[in-house]
Amino acid sequence: xxxxxxxxxxRDGFRVRDALSLPCLAGAIVVAGEAGLDRVVRHVTVMDAxxxxxxxxxxxxxxxxxxxxxxxxxxxxxxxxxxxRLGIAAIGLKLRRFLDAMPQVMIDHANEYSLPLxxxxxxxxxxxxxxxxxxxxxxxxxxxxxxxxxSHERLLRLVLAGGGLGDIVTEVSALIERPVAIADRSWNCxxxxxxxxxxxxxxxxxxxxxxxxxxxxxxxxxxxxAVLPNSRAGLGLFMAPVSVGEKVYAYLVVSQNHDPLSAxxxxxxxxxxxxxxxxxxxxxxxxxxxxxFRNSFIEDLVSGNFGSHQVMIRRAESLGWDLAHPQVLxxxxxxxxxxxxIEQSDYDDIAIRAIKDRxxxxxxxxxxxxxxxxxxxxxxxxxxxxxxxxxxxEPAEARANAMRVAECIRSEVERRLAPLTVxxxxxxxxxxxxxxxxxxxxxxxxxxxxxRVFGPNTSTNFDDLGVFRVICDGPGTDxxxxxxxxxxxxxxxxxxxxxxxxxHTLRTYFxxxxxxxDSAKALFIHENTLRYRLNKIEEIIGKQLSSGETALNLWxxxxxxxxxxxxxxxx
Numbered sequence: 143x144x145x146x147x148x149x150x151x152x153r154d155g156f157r158v159r160d161a162l163s164l165p166c167l168a169g170a171i172v173v174a175g176e177a178g179l180d181r182v183v184r185h186v187t188v189m190d191a192x193x194x195x196x197x198x199x200x201x202x203x204x205x206x207x208x209x210x211x212x213x214x215x216x217x218x219x220x221x222x223x224x225x226x227r228l229g230i231a232a233i234g235l236k237l238r239r240f241l242d243a244m245p246q247v248m249i250d251h252a253n254e255y256s257l258p259l260x261x262x263x264x265x266x267x268x269x270x271x272x273x274x275x276x277x278x279x280x281x282x283x284x285x286x287x288x289x290x291x292x293s294h295e296r297l298l299r300l301v302l303a304g305g306g307l308g309d310i311v312t313e314v315s316a317l318i319e320r321p322v323a324i325a326d327r328s329w330n331c332x333x334x335x336x337x338x339x340x341x342x343x344x345x346x347x348x349x350x351x352x353x354x355x356x357x358x359x360x361x362x363x364x365x366x367x368a369v370l371p372n373s374r375a376g377l378g379l380f381m382a383p384v385s386v387g388e389k390v391y392a393y394l395v396v397s398q399n400h401d402p403l404s405a406x407x408x409x410x411x412x413x414x415x416x417x418x419x420x421x422x423x424x425x426x427x428x429x430x431x432x433x434x435f436r437n438s439f440i441e442d443l444v445s446g447n448f449g450s451h452q453v454m455i456r457r458a459e460s461l462g463w464d465l466a467h468p469q470v471l472x473x474x475x476x477x478x479x480x481x482x483x484i485e486q487s488d489y490d491d492i493a494i495r496a497i498k499d500r501x502x503x504x505x506x507x508x509x510x511x512x513x514x515x516x517x518x519x520x521x522x523x524x525x526x527x528x529x530x531x532x533x534x535x536e537p538a539e540a541r542a543n544a545m546r547v548a549e550c551i552r553s554e555v556e557r558r559l560a561p562l563t564v565x566x567x568x569x570x571x572x573x574x575x576x577x578x579x580x581x582x583x584x585x586x587x588x589x590x591x592x593x594r595v596f597g598p599n600t601s602t603n604f605d606d607l608g609v610f611r612v613i614c615d616g617p618g619t620d621x622x623x624x625x626x627x628x629x630x631x632x633x634x635x636x637x638x639x640x641x642x643x644x645x646h647t648l649r650t651y652f653x654x655x656x657x658x659x660d661s662a663k664a665l666f667i668h669e670n671t672l673r674y675r676l677n678k679i680e681e682i683i684g685k686q687l688s689s690g691e692t693a694l695n696l697w698x699x700x701x702x703x704x705x706x707x708x709x710x711x712x713x
Contacts, residue, residue, distance in 0.1 A: 155182040155405055156275075156282035158232045158258050161203060164278065166270050169263035170234065173244050174252035181231040181258070182405070184279060186272045200229030203275060205268060212240040215247075222251035222259070232258035234271075239264075286406050293317050294413040301421050307392075308333040310421065314394075314414045318407040321347045321397040324418065327390060327496055329355040347397050355381070355395065382411050384418045391422045429499070433520070436461060440519035440526050443575070444471075444582035451575055463517045467530040469578060470544040471569040473585035474505070474525040474551060476562060477598035497559065501525060504558060508550045524589075526582070527551075537571060541603055544568045548601040556599065563599035565589050570604055595704055622702055629699035632682050644682075645700070647675045652697050656687075 159179040162170055172179070184201040190209045198204070204225065211218055225233060237243065244259065252259035262271070300313055307324055315322040315335030323334040329352035358379045378398035383390045394415055396403065403411070439457050441447070448454045451465075458465040476482075498520055505518045505525055518527045529547060531540045548566040555564045567589025569581035584604040592602025633644050647665060651672075654660040658676075662669040676687060685692045 155184070155286065156279045157182055158203070160278065160282075161232075161275050162260070164274050166266055166274050167260075167263070169266075171261040173259045173261055174249040175232075175256055175258040177253075178232070178256035178258050183231045183275065184283075186275050186279075188268055188272075195224060195228065198225075198228045198230065201231050204230050204233045205262065205271060206233065206235055207239060208235045208237065208241040211235075211245070215245075218245045219247050219251075222248055222255055222257055226251075226255040226257050230257065232260060234260040234262040236262045236264050286409070289406055290409040290413065293410045294417075297414060297417040301417055301424075305421075306425070307418060307421055310414060310418055311335050311394075314410060317410050318396070318403070320403075320407070323347050323350075323395045324384070325352070325355055325393045325395055327392060327493065328352060329359075329393070331355075331395075332392070347395065350379075350395075355379075355393065359393065380411070382415050384415045384422065386419050386423060392418060394418065426495075436517070437519045437521065440517065440528075441521070443528075443578055444526065446576070446579040448575070454575060458517075461517060464530065465575065468533055468540075468574075469572045469581065470529045470531060470540055471572065471578065471581040471585040472525075472527040472529065472544065472548055472551075473567040473569075473582070473589040474527060474548075474564050475567075475589050475593075476501075476523045476564055477593070479523040479562065482562060497562070500559065501555065504554045505551055508547055508554065526585075528578075531571065533573075540571050541568070541605065545601060545603060552599065552601055565593040565598050566601040567592060568601065568603045591705065622706075625695075626699055626702050626706065629683065629695050630703050633679060634703075636678075636682055642675075642678075644675055644679055645703075647672065648679060648696065649700055651676065652693075652700065656693065 157179065158181050161167060161183055162172070162179075182201055183203045185199065185203070186205065187198070187202045188205045189198075190207055194210075211221065222233075235241065235244070244261065248259060251257075296317075297310060297313060300309055305313075311322050311324050311333045312335050321335050323331050325331050331348065331350065331352075334348040359381050380396040380398050380403055382394045382396075384392040384394055394411060396407075396411060439454075439461065443454065455465050502518060502520065502525065505527060518525055520526075527547075529544055531543070545568060548568055552564055552566055555562065567585040567587065569584040569588070572578045572581035588602045588604040588607060591607055592600050595607075596602060630645070633648065636642065637644050647661075650664050651658075651661045654664055658669055658672055662672040665672065680686055683692075683696070687693055687696070
């Protein structure tokens with residue numbers, strides 16, 4: 143495929159200076175407004191009546207004999223500002239018959255508004271100007287259309303050949319000779335074009351934060367950002383939505399390098415947005431099909447809904463995964479996911495799916511101790527992850543490795559998806575396929591109880607739950623409440639009425655293995671004060687802490703209280 147030559151670096155099309163190069167205007171003189179010679183000319187019109195403003199549409203080369211200007215200083219004063227407002231490309235006047243010379247006020251205004259003011263050859267007929275200018279305008283427009291078609295076909299061939307969003311961005315950057323990036327719906331930059339002759343601007347584009355991009359879009363203006371160290375140069379941004387229907391999936395971001403984008407460049411960007419939308423939809427369709435297949439497999443696996451090992455092994459192999467090894471299951475659940483998105487202004491299925499896709503990417507990027515591929519699938523607002531391990535690995539090592547993976551995932555979510563956080567539950571090792579449903583139950587229980595007892599944004603191993611596995615299998619039953627009220631509620635009420643800290647003291651006492659000296663040190667009180675508090679607890683419940691049964695019941699009631707009131711986990 144041959145390269146497409148792009149020769150329009152500012153505003154493309156047929157310009158005023160191009161018209162002046164035609165033989166019919168060889169004798170024309172630019173009297174003022176030379177700064178506007180790159181204005182684009184799309185039409186030619188003649189105006190000799192004062193009321194001709196009504197028929198001006200913009201981008202015209204306006205020709206006139208100056209009849210309406212003779213002996214009328216007021217019209218002469220208002221002409222250039224009014225024509226500039228209407229978007230005239232240039233005005234050409236014939237002198238001698240009605241005007242002997244260009245009025246100074248028109249010269250001054252032409253320079254002020256950068257509107258070319260041209261003295262036309264007196265002997266040239268209007269038709270001799272109009273025909274060649276319009277012919278070249280049409281040729282220029284045809285060239286732009288051809289190049290636009292070629293660029294669109296080039297982008298389509300790129301996608302059909304397997305090119306992704308990064309390849310499209312690189313190609314668009316080469317076509318329009320500007321740095322280009324694509325950001326997702328949340329304004330996170332996904333791809334930036336490689337450095338070229340515009341390296342500094344490309345680096346600047348890559349340095350923009352999601353807040354910068356969001357601000358640029360919301361203001362609807364060119365935004366200047368000093369993004370380079372020790373640089374005073376700002377960065378002009380042009381942003382175009384990549385959408386299907388009314389749904390926006392991404393944004394194409396272009397550095398303007400302080401120069402306006404050409405009409406051809408704008409057309410290429412528009413075409414690129416369409417191609418990017420097609421690629422996004424293709425990718426999403428493939429990803430969705432893969433996700434459904436993976437989710438269906440995991441659902442059958444954790445529910446025990448499979449007929450034979452061989453069927454599940456073949457399904458696993460189709461996902462590039464080996465079921466021959468023992469597995470540890472992780473249940474990773476967003477903390478308050480629904481509440482978070484209800485609070486967002488752009489709450490919809492696309493936003494939810496985008497977050498879950500980024501969540502999956504985070505999970506898949508976490509290394510494992512075995513370096514084996516692990517399988518992850520989403521289930522509602524949770525992610526189920528299966529970590530494979532060798533059969534000869536020590537259980538303690540497997541649990542430690544699983545905890546490291548869980549903590550890495552949790553910290554990465556906190557860093558990359560803030561303010562969202564996750565709670566992670568870790569199962570025991572599932573040695574066979576038939577152990578996986580139990581492992582899933584364990585991981586789910588560890589996640590839910592860990593969140594209740596230890597708070598959100600934590601990782602909890604099932605084996606670390608201890609007695610919580612027994613007393614909190616569905617916390618809040620009548621029997622549990624009765625037990626709680628019998629043993630711990632009197633102490634709670636005493637604390638509430640007298641502003642004491644007996645519950646906290648009791649908890650610390652148990653944490654220190656009922657060692658009075660260690661407990662006093664942990665509480666920063668004297669040992670005698672501790673013994674006074676313990677005696678007060680015995681007085682309230684009417685039982686002795688030295689009794690093993692009493693200590694067990696109090697400890698269990700205290701754990702149950704913590705499960706029912708997770709806000710106390712940090713106290």
